[in-house]
Amino acid sequence: MFKPVSIIGSYVLLMKRVFTRPQKGRIFWQQLFFEIDQLGIDSIGFVGFISVFMVVIVAGMMVFFRTRKWF
Numbered sequence: 001m002f003k004p005v006s007i008i009g010s011y012v013l014l015m016k017r018v019f020t021r022p023q024k025g026r027i028f029w030q031q032l033f034f035e036i037d038q039l040g041i042d043s044i045g046f047v048g049f050i051s052v053f054m055v056v057i058v059a060g061m062m063v064f065f066r067t068r069k070w071f
Contacts, residue, residue, distance in 0.1 A: 022028040
């Protein structure tokens with residue numbers, strides 16, 4: 001019976017730590033911009049793959065509809 005209460009309590013304490021104001025604002029902003037930069041750099045491959053995939057699909061649709069006889 002106390003296990004779910006313990007889990008909920010741990011979660012509430014975690015959320016309290018997540019949403020409290022950081023003590024050192026400068027370090028917070030440095031870390032925030034570092035993580036945003038890393039996310040941008042790490043996602044370049046994924047974005048490139050999706051872009052190439054979309055180009056292939058659109059080009060295939062264009063070829064299909066241009067070569068199709070309507071009447």
